[in-house]
Structure formats: structure tokens, C-alpha cells
Amino acid sequence: VLHERASSALNENGAEEEELFGRFGSTGSGVLSTTGSGSMSNLGQSPGLNNGPVPLYPSGTDKNSGETWYEVGRTRTYTPTADDIGHVLRFECVSVDAEKKVPVGPPTSIMTSRVIPAPTPTPRRLIQVNGDVLSHLDLDSQTSFGTFSVLSYNILADAYATSDAYSYCPTWALSWTYRRQNLMREIIGYHADIICLQEVQLNHFEDFFSPELDKHGYQALYKKRTTEVYTGAPHAIDGCATFFRRDKFSHVKKYEVEFNKAAQSLTDAIIPSTQRRVALSRLIKDNVALIAVLEAKFGNHGTDNPGKRQLLCVANTHVNVHQDLKDVKLWEVQTLLKGLEKIAVSADIPMLVCGDFNSVPGSSPHGLLAMGKVDQLHPDLAIDPLGILRPASKLTHQLPLVSAYSSFARMVGVGYDLEHQRRRMDPATNEPLFTNCTRDFTGTVDYIFYTADSLSVESLLELLDEESLRKDTALPSPEWSSDHIALLAEFRCKPRIRR
Template identity: 35%
Template sequence: MERRMSRAGLQQKKKTMWDMEPAADKSLARSTDTVLYRVHSEWRDVSFQAQASEADTAAYGEVLGQKKTVRESPEWRALDMGRMNITTVPPQLSRFGFLVELSLNKNFLQEIAPEICRLERLRVLDVSENMIKNIPPEICKLVALRSFVANDNMIRTLPPEMGGLWRLEKLVLDGNPLEDSLKTLYHERGATETVRYVREHLLITVEPPERVWHYIETAEKTLPHLTLFSHNILGNTFTSSQIYGYVPSWALEWERRKDLLLAEILHQYADIACLQEVETFHYDSFFLPALEKHCNYSGCFIPKTRSKTLHFADRHNVDGCATFFRKDKYRLLKTYYVEFNKLAKRKTSQCDDMYQRITTKQNVALILLLEETTGGNTFLCGNVHLHWDPECKDVKLVQSILFLEELERIRESTNPAFVVVLGDFNSLPDSGVYSLFATGHVDPAHPDFLGFKYNPYTQRGFNHNFGFKNTYSNAKELPFSCFSADFKGKIDYIWYSSRRLVVTGLLGPLSQEYMSKTVGLPNIYLPSDHIHLVAELSLKPGHAATPGATEEQT
């Protein structure tokens, strides 16, 4: 067996090899579907393979400091910067977000730079034969990483955050002065078990700073009227370790998460709380009795449609929407249960797209007609959970139209003072769903219909006059409402009647610094992959003193 070279000898050999290497060898051969590039240590002279395209050259111009645009090229996904005598990684590297493989082996690096931890598509990282002492906690952001080679460095331990790299299949730490317990674990159990052990036993996430409440200044004097709370709580059925492998298994257990979820609701103590993905058994046995006891809430619940097709004993795991309200402030006048597939069946024959794509989905919504115990205003509160699949934009858009049609039918018969709609819309701000709620219109040729025929909507479009506005558009919007290892975006909203109401306060986002070191949610402090939204709304002047006035009378 070849004896391992000393650190000093290794670095001297590295320097000698670089000095002797001819310029023609400073580019690497093309692999099966990837072109690798070797770049000069001073970032001035580059030798490209003959196969490199003009697009490749343009992309690399950014690293060289030239005024060219980085673009993702299908020709290359890997970068080799090994044996270049570099001591630091240039910050421009973070712009190469399309990189899948990165080699920094046989250099003089003393740390894994933050720039590397921003390459979230990286699957292979080789930092072997350097002088690295510590692995930064930000490495948890490399959620796609499959192979991490870090042999022959000066690493003694692994950061707890490394437990979040649940996709890691290859971990090479040979030739490091590892602590005895870690060395034994690594040699006896291998890479996957080492990472799993770190995740299960050492991953202690820092508690997030409390979210800041933002008061919204208004030009008119208003009185606080109602606070709204919305949260997709992550149903227990969906907490698969295959999806949330970056979370310790014990942190996904319902007995732990339910107390955190309850604590969030109690802390905010909103007038109305709308929850999504609440399982039937958890509503009956936990949420309703707990919130009645601690908050004097009353509640309503609707499970997804498939609950009706199951044996009674099997219904307890079916999730749905739950709405709770303070009994000291509101009286429940009527509950409307909305099943989207049932609404779709009224408009369809078995041979059209409405039947094939909408009636097969199980999504539901709740609409409550509430009356103030003091003041006498009545209003409608909707709780919505649209279809989840990002490829089914048409389904979500049609479900939204069906919901708004039903909401309009109820409004005509009840004459509420205002309307609010909360929930998980599974739709980004550039979607047809968001545009429909915000503008009151969807064009018949909207691309989110995906070319399917949903008559009459794809013939004449659809309009509504609720005058909805997104509460978080009144201030700096949340950067996300859902944050997992594979998705980050705004898909949860609180909509309100802007002709009658004004936003006076909002719960702000999670700390940006905290989230920069987080793989995704949930974690041991935050029990869902969604964050809860909270908004305070007030009636505009002139409306608070006119009980029974409707939106049409404004």
C-alpha cells in the first residue's frame, strides 16, 4: 500500500506539478456530457477545449471580470479549479448557479467559502488536499449534494448543520485529524450513516428570532377591527422522511409538532384562524378542544372529498380545512361547505376537460357567515386550499373561478359588510390565480388554462367585483410563505375587501440571516414547511358606524 505523503511534501509536490505543467494541459478533456475548464490562478488566462462554444466563453467572461453576461449553457455543468495554488475562491463563482460539479482539490484553501454554499444545484464537491480546518454551517444549503470529498485537510469535526445533507451518498474524510468519536463513526458506519447520526443526534437548530410586527400607517384614522391568521400546518400524513430527509425523524413526529402549532396559534391569538391540511382526527381530538379551552374559539371543519368514499375507521387521516373564531366576538350564522369537484360536475359532461381534470381532484374550502357580537356587521370568511401540483395551473385557476362563483352566490343572498379569503392557493404571484384575485379578471386565452377547454371560461373569460387586495402587498412582501429544501415561494395569501377594509398591521418574515443557514422547513422549532400569516384589518371611516351596510352600498 502506498504510504501517505506528509502535508508539507504534498504541498511541495503540488507546486512543482503546477510549475511544470505546460499551457496546453490547462484544459481538461470533455467527459460524457460535460465540459470541464481549468482556469489560471490569477484569473487572466484561460484555455478552452475545442468543443467549447461561444456561449461557454461568454459565460466564463464574467468570472474573468469582463463585462459579459453569465448564461446557463447546456454544454457544461462542471468546473475544475484543482492544482491552481489558489488560497481563496473568487466571489464571482456564486453566479455560476448552474454548476453540478466543482473541483477545488490540491490548492491552499483554508475554508469552504460562502460563495460555494450558494451553488444549490451542486451534486459533487471536491475540496480534497487543501488546508481546510472547518466546514461552515452554510454547507447545509447544498441540498442537491451527493458527493463531498474532503480528504487530506485539517478537519476535526463536522458541523451539526451537515446533517441536513440527506441526499449525500459519498463522504470522504480520510487523512483528516478527526475527533475519535467521529473517526470511529465514519470508519465503522460509512458516509450515509455518519450524516444520519449527525442529523438525528447533533442537529440542534438555533431557535429563530421572533418575527417582528409591522404597523402600517394609514392616511385615515381607523380602529382595530379584526386579526386574521392563516397557516398550512403540514398534515401528518405528508411528513415523509423521503421529502423532509433534512429534518431529524423525531422532529417530524406529530406529538412534538402539534404542541408547536398550538403555541403559534395561542401566541398570535387572532380573532379568526384558518388552518389547512388539518387531519380529521386531529381536528376532533386536539385542535377543537384545545382552542376552545385556551382561546374560547369555536370551529368548523371540512375534510377533502375522498373522506366520503372511505370506511368510517379510515376517515381520520383525511385532511381538510379548519376555521376557528373567537366566540366572544362573533356569532356563526351559517357554514358553507365547498367541494370543487361537486361544483365542476354541475358544469360538465363526462367527455370534456372539466370532467377529466377538475372532478377528479379532492380539494375543498370553507365559507363562514359571521356576525359581530357588538356592532352588528356580518361578513364572509373563506378558507381555501387549492390543488398542489405546479404542473396543473389550469386546475388551480378553474378551482379559483368555481370558488369565486360560489362566494358571489352566497354574497348575493347574505349581503355581508365585507369579505375575507385566506388559505394556501399553491400559486405564485405571477400565476393566473393571483391575477384573478387581484385584478378581478382572467382572460379566456390566459396561458394558465394550458390550452384545455373550460367553457364558458375559455370562451368569455371570468370577472368578479370583490375588490380583493393581498394584505402583504401593503408593505414589503414576505420573501416566501413556503420554504422547503426543494421549493421557496409565496403561495399563501390573505385577501380582503379593499373598498371596506384597510390593513393596519402585518406579521413580518422570518429573519433573513436565520434562513440563510436553514436547509428548509420544518425544523425542530418551526413545525411546518409553511409559515403562518397574520394581518390586522380595520374598517374604513364611515363604515364602522353603519352596521349592515354592504359592499354594494359603498
């Protein structure tokens, strides 16, 4: 519904919206001007939409108090178009007697703020990395035969997206109704075969992500966080969600890792009974991991066993966030890796370990993942009040894990694109300069690890430039709706080599 006063009547977000119109601009033709009264003369003749012989805006109007309203639909839902930009929408509902088919009581209505254009951030390219070749790939094109792509993304749960935490982000851009559409647009645009999301609220998984991604051909798996510590609303608890394309994979098995249960078993085994309550209060943080075993439908042509099933193990986790609990972070990562080692022993299977590890490069959890061990003199090991990390020699694993994005640092050769990506990498750690960018913290905490004896990296989603994000202070912003950036890697299965 169009509102003649839309351009002049500032709502609670008026100043922010004025800035938005200047930044995003209109992406559709036929946007109606409302800079003055009597601007409705071109209604129904908008060249921006093709609605057949019936005008988009019927001739019937409702004029009241200087406002002119035009009916645009009679459906339960309405998606704004380019022609609605700059105007206000009113949704009106009236109760009807089911038998007599007559209205009961007055209509009820809600009115929106002005419709704004969808954000148009610069698309992130897929950069091919194989051997000494570096080139661009179109994200709209499907991955090549025998390859598959994996996306890992902490989407920032609505429960954590508060104005107190992100005061620099406009309130309307923090609202879930805005962010969910922007996030979905971004996620779908990556065309990933496997999607690993963190901080997905249970209600948002059930009501939005699962049904919406189902429309795009994805099957969903979910593991919510446990609730020993959590005190919020049951529906708002977050967790890890893994989606995979039905035409590329079938579901074989799911494992759910609850670090709370592992903590209970650990304390029962090594902590004196008089100290268990204190130990559990330190270890129990409700974090989880979701492990999915999938079978590829694209076959394993090019491997040494073309007739054998091509399985894939995908772990999706969100590790404890508290920076003063370095021992708990390391213990959670070690617990996950020990579980994955058991799967690796029972089945010769490529593995991916994705998620938000809340651990920067050089930390003990990152060292354990990337190097298979922790330096016994690592300063993190000095913080071990429960003695759960002793002896340090036990902090090892045999999975040949490599960080996917370290491929950028290992590339040889020259060229603009290669140098462009290298400038976004930390040469000291071979990891991105950041995957999490807020006003108070900028650093890398998200990773995609893979078993290098069974998988090779074909391409990577380009990294973002911090300077481009700082125009909005930090993340989240109107363009990017999480405080993390998405990571995506395309892999190819190698010929099988028994570990």
C-alpha cells in the same frame, strides 16, 4: 424519571439531539447535570421549580443495572419541565383487579428519548401599517377596539410530513407528537381572533386542535376533503379548519364548497357524455373550501350605521396542488369566487379569502383574485383541454379583493423596519418573496385577500428572512414545524359603501 446514563447513552436521535442542545440551550434554572455517575445528590433541591414543601423528586428510588430512577408523579399525563431536560422519562402502568384492588400481571412501561428544550425561534412582530406610519405592536396585547386579526396557516398534515419528502429535517422534529405542540405554541402566541388552517387531518382536528383551542376560547368549524380520489385511512384525510374567538364573534352560517360536486355539475352541463369520465378524472381532486359568516360582538362603532349588525364572511380554502393542472387551479378559484359573489349580493358584508392557493404571483389564479380578471393572452389559458375556461372574458368577478401583504409594498416613507420588510417583498408582484420554503421550492402560494371597500389593513405579521431558515436547509425544521409560514393581518371595518 431521571436516568444517570442519559448524557452518554445515545439513542436513535443522539447525534441530532447533541446539535439541538447547543442550539436551543436551557430556558430554565435548576437543570440537573448528568455528566457523571453519582450526579443525583441535588435531587429535590432544584431551584427551578416551586413545588411547595414536597420535593419535586421523592426520596424513593429504583436502582437497577446502573440506572437510578426517581418517581415524579402518579398521573395519567406528565408534562416535562426544565429540570427534566437531558434526562429520560419512563411511563409505567399496571393493571389492577377492580374488585380486589390488587395488581394483575407485571407492570408495562415505555421510555422516551432524552427531553430536549422547547424551540425558541425569534418571535415575529406585528408591524403596524396605517397611512405613513410603521411601528411595532406587541403580539401579547389584544387588538384595538373595533379591529380584528386573521391568521392563515398551512400546518403540513402528518400524512405528508415524511422523511422521503423532507429528508433534511430530523425525524424526531417531523413526528406529529413534536410538531403538534410546536404548532400549537406558535398559533396561540399570535393571539389571532380568527384562525384559518389548512391540511388539518380529521383525527387531529377532533383529538387535538378543536379541544386545545377550545381551552383558549375558540369555536371550531371544519370541512374535510372529499374522498373520490383519496385512498388513505379515513381518519387521516385532511381539510380546512376555521376557529374564531367566542368573545369577539358568533357563528351565523356555514357554507361548504366541494369542488368535486361543482365538477360534476360542470361536466353534465358542457361536456359530451362520451367524454365526461375523462373530464371528471381531470377535475375531481377532492379539494374544498369552508366559508363562515360571523357576527362581530365588538360592534361597528365608527361606521355609518352604528345600530346595524356587523357581519363578516371568511373563506378558507386549499386549492389543487398539481402544477400540470393549471386549468383546474383557475377553475377552482373561479368557482369559489362565484360563490362568494352570491353571498355578497345577498348581504352587504366584508369578505376575507384566505388559504393555500398553490398559485404563485403572476399566475392566472392570483391574477383573477387580485385583479378581478385574467389577461386573455395569459399563458395559463393555453392549457385548457376541456374548454372550461372559454371564453376568457367570463373569468371575472366584482369583489374588490386586495392582498393584505401588498400593504408593505404600498407603504410610503423610509425607516429601518419598512426597508426590512420591503426586502422580503417582491417589487414586481407586491407579494412576499415566499410563504412556502422547502429544499425544492421557494415561493409564495398563501394569501389573505380582503374586500378593500369595507376593510382596511391596520397591521401585518412580519415576514421571515429566507437566510435565517436556510441554516436548517429549509422548512420544516426543529424551530418551525410546517413547510409554510403563517400569515396574519389585523383589519378594521370601514364605513359601509354599497357595492
